[in-house]
Amino acid sequence: MLERLKIALVQSYVGAIAIGLTLSSGISQVARLAVNPVTVWQQQRQYGDNYPIGLPRPAPFASALPQLLMAVLLLLVAYGLLRWLYYPRAEEQDRRQDQASEPAQDT
Amino acid sequence: MQAPLRKVLRDSHVAAIAIAALLAGSIEFLFNALLYPASQFLSFLAIALATHNTPYMPRTIDYAAHFISLEMPIFNLGTALNSLACAWLLSLWVYGKGPLRVLRSYWEIIPSSLTRGSALRLGMNGRRLFRN
Numbered sequence: 625m626l627e628r629l630k631i632a633l634v635q636s637y638v639g640a641i642a643i644g645l646t647l648s649s650g651i652s653q654v655a656r657l658a659v660n661p662v663t664v665w666q667q668q669r670q671y672g673d674n675y676p677i678g679l680p681r682p683a684p685f686a687s688a689l690p691q692l693l694m695a696v697l698l699l700l701v702a703y704g705l706l707r708w709l710y711y712p713r714a715e716e717q718d719r720r721q722d723q724a725s726e727p728a729q730d731t
Numbered sequence: 732m733q734a735p736l737r738k739v740l741r742d743s744h745v746a747a748i749a750i751a752a753l754l755a756g757s758i759e760f761l762f763n764a765l766l767y768p769a770s771q772f773l774s775f776l777a778i779a780l781a782t783h784n785t786p787y788m789p790r791t792i793d794y795a796a797h798f799i800s801l802e803m804p805i806f807n808l809g810t811a812l813n814s815l816a817c818a819w820l821l822s823l824w825v826y827g828k829g830p831l832r833v834l835r836s837y838w839e840i841i842p843s844s845l846t847r848g849s850a851l852r853l854g855m856n857g858r859r860l861f862r863n
Contacts, residue, residue: 637744644748651749651821652756655813663806702745710743 630709639709643702650698653691660688737825746825747837753818754830757811764807767799 633639664687740746778786792800822830 640744641748643743643745645752647745648749648752648756648817651753651817652814655817656810659809659813706739706743706745710739710745 634709639705643705643709646698646702646705650695650702653695653698657688657691657695660685660691664688740825744837746821747833750818750822750830750833753814753821754834757814757818760807760811760814764804764811768804771800 630639633642775786818830822828822833826833
């Protein structure tokens with residue numbers, strides 16, 4: 625059952641498209657994470673004067689934590705799917721190449 | 732031997748799809764960044780042409796107008812540049828060339844494989860490989 629699903633996902637390119645979109649989302653999250661300190665600085669500069677007195681200020685990188693978790697999750701899902709769908713294929717290709725090169729070496 | 736990640740990304744066409752998605756996101760954010768300034772400019776021009784006079788411009792700017800007219804376009808422009816840089820880096824890492832060249836090479840492959848009447852022949856034959 626799972627093998628048939630895997631074949632269908634690979635042959636219909638649905639798997640590749642899903643992994644590609646997940647990977648691009650993960651990469652975008654990482655890029656936004658890199659820009660996060662600038663955004664936080666800009667917001668603090670803008671709202672710093674209006675911040676309620678007595679309220680504890682959030683840690684500098686507290687706002688980056690959800691983005692970090694999301695980025696890690698997306699990249700892990702993409703890698704897991706890639707490994708499940710395409711790594712057996714790649715290993716098979718390597719084995720074929722080895723088999724093809726062996727007779728050439730014998731002769 | 733375990734196939735390297737780069738090779739798997741290239742052979743499975745996942746990298747090309749990710750590059751295309753990142754470029755599409757970049758174009759979308761660029762469009763969003765230019766939409767409001769362009770509409771304001773066109774509105775200014777239309778009013779000036781209709782009234783044959785300089786349109787009214789407030790001397791002070793409130794927070795909402797500041798956010799919509801300045802911060803959002805800059806944020807969208809930054810995100811667009813981010814996506815473009817990510818697409819470029821991914822493309823260079825996986826294929827060793829720029830994203831447009833990669834997508835152009837796919838553009839040359841896909842129509843020819845579609846006209847052959849079969850599924851996309853991009854080097855993928857999952858059924859045969861998985862059955863072995």
